[in-house]
Amino acid sequence: MEIKKNLTTSPKAKPTDESKLGFGHIFTDHMLIMPYDEGQGWHDPEIVPYDNISLSPAAMCLHYGQTVFEGMKAYRRADNKIQLFRPEENFKRLNKSNERLVIPELPVDLAMQCLRELLEVDKDWVPSLDGTSLYIRPFIIAVDPFLGVRPGSQYLFIIVLSPSGAYYASGLDPVNIYVEDKYVRAVRGGMGFAKTGGNYAASLHSQDDAHKLNYSQVLWLDGVEQKYIEEVGAMNIFFVIDDEVVTPTLEVGSILGGITRKSAIELCRSWGMKVSERRISIQEVADAYDQGRLKEVFGTGTAAVISPVGHLKWGDKVMEINDNKIGAVSQRIYDTLTGIQWGKIEDTFGWTVEL
Ligand SMILES: *Cc1c(COP(=O)(O)O)cnc(C)c1O
Numbered sequence: 275m276e277i278k279k280n281l282t283t284s285p286k287a288k289p290t291d292e293s294k295l296g297f298g299h300i301f302t303d304h305m306l307i308m309p310y311d312e313g314q315g316w317h318d319p320e321i322v323p324y325d326n327i328s329l330s331p332a333a334m335c336l337h338y339g340q341t342v343f344e345g346m347k348a349y350r351r352a353d354n355k356i357q358l359f360r361p362e363e364n365f366k367r368l369n370k371s372n373e374r375l376v377i378p379e380l381p382v383d384l385a386m387q388c389l390r391e392l393l394e395v396d397k398d399w400v401p402s403l404d405g406t407s408l409y410i411r412p413f414i415i416a417v418d419p420f421l422g423v424r425p426g427s428q429y430l431f432i433i434v435l436s437p438s439g440a441y442y443a444s445g446l447d448p449v450n451i452y453v454e455d456k457y458v459r460a461v462r463g464g465m466g467f468a469k470t471g472g473n474y475a476a477s478l479h480s481q482d483d484a485h486k487l488n489y490s491q492v493l494w495l496d497g498v499e500q501k502y503i504e505e506v507g508a509m510n511i512f513f514v515i516d517d518e519v520v521t522p523t524l525e526v527g528s529i530l531g532g533i534t535r536k537s538a539i540e541l542c543r544s545w546g547m548k549v550s551e552r553r554i555s556i557q558e559v560a561d562a563y564d565q566g567r568l569k570e571v572f573g574t575g576t577a578a579v580i581s582p583v584g585h586l587k588w589g590d591k592v593m594e595i596n597d598n599k600i601g602a603v604s605q606r607i608y609d610t611l612t613g614i615q616w617g618k619i620e621d622t623f624g625w626t627v628e629l
Pocket of ligand 1: 506533574
């Protein structure tokens with residue numbers, strides 16, 4: 275499909291201090307926008323200057339949450355080339371989310387073409403300071419001006435780009451995590467496996483409660499018995515118990531299948547480690563901790579890659595993990611994944627895609 279380009283005549287000044295990019299508040303000069311209309315399919319993709327979009331106040335996405343999104347990054351290598359990390363996986367996952375929310379399929383090849391051409395236009399916005407990247411946010415919203423509840427017949431696929439800072443300014447600081455035992459994020463048969471706005475809306479109250487107790491994130495338990503561990507809401511979670519690397523199974527359907535999760539599992543297996551995707555209860559974790567068998571806990575996600583967990587609070591019990599320091603397995607996965615992502619070490623898995 276041909277992508278029309280209507281480029282800006284007044285480019286913005288790029289951030290001068292790449293150590294102060296932060297996350298998610300600076301946007302590049304352009305965005306990609308492609309409508310879908312029933313009977314016509316996806317059509318007329320266009321790269322336009324980054325700007326506000328105009329929607330009817332009755333647009334369906336604003337009322338009933340028929341939205342999906344993705345999150346990935348473009349990395350600048352030392353040789354100045356730009357690369358992506360498993361981007362097709364993101365667009366395959368977008369289609370899983372689409373299917374759950376009755377949003378029409380977006381062919382992966384078309385999505386990739388849209389992304390490549392947008393990045394080509396705004397590639398000078400990919401920062402180069404160590405640890406920085408260009409965050410990519412593709413999303414789809416239902417835009418029919420209609421207040422009835424039904425799947426939309428008109429959608430917009432949009433990609434915006436945001437230069438973002440190094441997640442860890444000074445080493446991998448462990449995070450403190452609070453186990454939520456009142457609210458739940460998702461249930462079997464719900465939308466937990468989809469990257470859709472409602473899941474995040476459901477998480478805000480707990481996040482607020484955790485922050486009040488000086489915990490930065492929430493660990494969710496299953497929505498039926500509140501016994502089995504699910505994930506951290508923007509990260510998947512891993513435990514190292516003795517020599518076993520354990521992460522909750524995706525089979526129940528209430529956990530988002532992270533691409534960092536998948537990559538960490540594949541790496542550990544390639545190193546000959548025992549990795550189990552299975553149900554794991556918070557009680558099992560607490561018991562392993564009491565027996566001195568809980569070696570490491572870490573989260574995985576595109577933003578931080580690996581987030582070591584320093585403290586885990588479950589009710590009145592506060593577990594300090596590995597003396598509040600990053601463990602050997604977490605460090606090895608972090609070094610390897612970030613090495614591959616920024617092109618510092620050879621990618622023997624074929625995960626990277628050059629622009
Ligand atoms: C995006 C996300 C993750 C992490 O997925 P990655 O593909 O590794 O970035 C985990 N959990 C939830 C709920 C998410 O939205």
